[in-house]
Amino acid sequence: MRIAILGGDGFVGWPTALHLSELGHDIHIIDNLSRRRIDTELGVQSLTPMDSIQERCRIWHDETGRRIHFHLLDLAAEYERLKQWLAEQRPDAVIHFAEQRAAPYSMKTDRHKVYTVDNNTSATHNLLAALVETGIDAHLVHLGTMGVYGYSSVGAPIPEGYLDVQIDTPGGPRPQQILYPTRPGSVYHMTKSLDQIMFQFYAQNDGLRITDLHQGIVWGTHTDQTRRHEQLINRFDYDGDYGTVLNRFLIQAAIGHPLTVHGTGGQTRAFIHIQDSVRCIELALADAPKAGERVRIFNQMTETHRIRDLAEMVARLTGARIAWLPNPRKEAEENDLIVKNDQFLALGLQPTTLAEGLLSEVVDVARKYAHRIDRARVPAVSAWTRDLAKRIEHDPEGKRLRSVS
Numbered sequence: 492m493r494i495a496i497l498g499g500d501g502f503v504g505w506p507t508a509l510h511l512s513e514l515g516h517d518i519h520i521i522d523n524l525s526r527r528r529i530d531t532e533l534g535v536q537s538l539t540p541m542d543s544i545q546e547r548c549r550i551w552h553d554e555t556g557r558r559i560h561f562h563l564l565d566l567a568a569e570y571e572r573l574k575q576w577l578a579e580q581r582p583d584a585v586i587h588f589a590e591q592r593a594a595p596y597s598m599k600t601d602r603h604k605v606y607t608v609d610n611n612t613s614a615t616h617n618l619l620a621a622l623v624e625t626g627i628d629a630h631l632v633h634l635g636t637m638g639v640y641g642y643s644s645v646g647a648p649i650p651e652g653y654l655d656v657q658i659d660t661p662g663g664p665r666p667q668q669i670l671y672p673t674r675p676g677s678v679y680h681m682t683k684s685l686d687q688i689m690f691q692f693y694a695q696n697d698g699l700r701i702t703d704l705h706q707g708i709v710w711g712t713h714t715d716q717t718r719r720h721e722q723l724i725n726r727f728d729y730d731g732d733y734g735t736v737l738n739r740f741l742i743q744a745a746i747g748h749p750l751t752v753h754g755t756g757g758q759t760r761a762f763i764h765i766q767d768s769v770r771c772i773e774l775a776l777a778d779a780p781k782a783g784e785r786v787r788i789f790n791q792m793t794e795t796h797r798i799r800d801l802a803e804m805v806a807r808l809t810g811a812r813i814a815w816l817p818n819p820r821k822e823a824e825e826n827d828l829i830v831k832n833d834q835f836l837a838l839g840l841q842p843t844t845l846a847e848g849l850l851s852e853v854v855d856v857a858r859k860y861a862h863r864i865d866r867a868r869v870p871a872v873s874a875w876t877r878d879l880a881k882r883i884e885h886d887p888e889g890k891r892l893r894s895v896s
């Protein structure tokens with residue numbers, strides 16, 4: 492298949508491009524390199540040294556003889572160029588990762604909120620409109636998030652996208668399936684909730700074939716392909732905005748930084764290893780809905796964990812200390828989470844769990860590149876509200892000089 496990977500320079504986009512190229516697909520990465528620019532804006536860098544996208548593609552060609560093409564294009568801002576590219580290249584499938592994906596970044600300031608909404612909703616809508624206009628029948632696979640469901644305890648398993656309800660009609664109760672009500676916990680998660688409505692409309696109005704993957708928190712860094720060459724290495728975020736919780740704990744343990752648990756650590760979240768993430772995308776691609784069918788929704792996760800249990804596990808494994816910090820986010824202190832993921836299991840996914848020894852691989856990678864870490868960028872300091880901002884702990888290591896007066 493000819494596959495366009497929008498956002499193919501990112502944390503999940505890049506290993507997906509390699510994985511699908513290895514399977515023999517003709518891969519075209521479209522990316523505006525905004526993630527690299529945000530690193531510059533924030534003054535942080537990936538823990539792992541990343542080459543330019545062009546250099547990465549060159550190394551992949553040297554290693555495997557396969558070509559990955561790169562096109563510099565801003566999906567949200569360059570609608571006409573996008574349409575022209577689709578009309579010329581006529582991809583069989585489009586994988587859409589091209590959105591600002593960090594909840595803390597989306598909550599930093601009003602400017603970051605506006606950027607995240609403008610970028611994410613325009614990118615998604617431009618793509619949908621261009622697919623209709625060019626008339627190409629590409630299968631659109633979108634990287635959504637488990638966060639659209641929200642994180643309140645409902646006491647029942649979260650289904651894959653649709654909820655069975657009974658509607659009271661004059662003729663008596665009638666069963667119906669509706670999109671699971673969204674309850675986003677950040678501006679970023681809100682944009683993914685808006686995406687869902689756009690997908691629903693374009694599938695129903697124009698017969699677009701769409702799969703939406705509600706992904707949990709990705710952990711790990713390497714896949715089979717990124718391990719093949721030092722310069723194919725994946726990006727690996729550790730900072731308070733882009734680093735995600737389990738990877739952060741493992742990196743913190745590697746550099747002797749206390750593990751930064753927010754609040755009581757009672758939040759339960761869904762997780763998936765990066766290797767399973769790319770495999771799920773392969774499985775979803777092979778199982779496209781037909782034109783006229785509703786959006787297919789998969790829960791792309793393999794296990795759920797409570798944050799404090801993860802911290803305690805990493806502490807046991809590595810001897811790290813836990814710092815219990817005021818939570819910069821407005822979120823439930825404790826929640827339960829049971830999630831259905833039957834569809835991927837039925838398609839043959841064999842989950843890589845935390846128990847598989849890959850935790851120490853992450854710690855080893857972090858130790859190797861520890862010299863690239865700026866410890867001052869480890870604390871999460873983007874607050875969800877002004878009140879929460881007043882309580883943020885900027886110095887979890889307790890290293891700053893204290894006043895004695």
Ligand code: USQ
Pocket residue numbers: 592593594595635636637638639706707708709734735736737739751752753754756758760761798818820822871
């Ligand atoms: N947390 C800590 N300490 C930290 C970092 C986070 O206790 O140092 C807590 C947070 O308060 C939160 C939980 O860990 O309760 C998860 O935070 P996270 O930063 O790992 O994940 P999140 O902000 O939800 O976002 C990440 C990705 C996003 C994806 C989402 C999947 O950045 O793109 O959509 O995971 S999900 O969480 O299932 O919505």
